[in-house]
Amino acid sequence: MKKVTREEVASILVKNKYFSKGNYWLKIWQTLVALLGWMIVVLPFIWVFFPLTRPERAKDFYLYAFLLEKKMLYFFIGFFALIFFSFLIISFVLTRWNNRNLYRKVNKSFEYEDEELKKRQELLEEMYTERFGTKEERETVRFYSVSEEKNLDTTLIADLYKENGVELK
Numbered sequence: 001m002k003k004v005t006r007e008e009v010a011s012i013l014v015k016n017k018y019f020s021k022g023n024y025w026l027k028i029w030q031t032l033v034a035l036l037g038w039m040i041v042v043l044p045f046i047w048v049f050f051p052l053t054r055p056e057r058a059k060d061f062y063l064y065a066f067l068l069e070k071k072m073l074y075f076f077i078g079f080f081a082l083i084f085f086s087f088l089i090i091s092f093v094l095t096r097w098n099n100r101n102l103y104r105k106v107n108k109s110f111e112y113e114d115e116e117l118k119k120r121q122e123l124l125e126e127m128y129t130e131r132f133g134t135k136e137e138r139e140t141v142r143f144y145s146v147s148e149e150k151n152l153d154t155t156l157i158a159d160l161y162k163e164n165g166v167e168l169k
Helices: 006-012 024-053 055-061 067-105 114-132 135-140 156-163
Strands: none
Touching (some): 024 055, 114 135, 114 156
8 A cells, every 4th residue: 555645645635825824915815805795795784774773873874764665674574584484394394204204114123033143154154164164264364265166156055044944035
């Protein structure tokens, strides 16, 4: 396995000068641009909500809220609140329904019987010991070549289980 150096990894990965050491002017510039962007996002909301929440202070800035704007804003707030809570309730109900169906349909019993599993393990161990030697020998050998006649047939294990009454289902 080849060892990879930091330089090789650095050439593969994407680099961002903002997070590397130095580059102070870049960091200042990008931070200012990000703050300006967020101000552009937030300012319209302040512009709309300030006259509604503080009408006496808004008059100092010549911001007025007209009745039609208030009605439309309250309608939008109510509409989006209704949509939000509808989605919240529907997602909760569908999640519960899905979990209930999942637990009903998933078989909670084991897919195997303990006695059959033990019998299968014993049969496999017998067959492996007969063909390839004892377990200790198999686990300690570093290299082992299997002759053609000792190779396992495609259906050997299924046939072995069937002969001994622990057939796979």
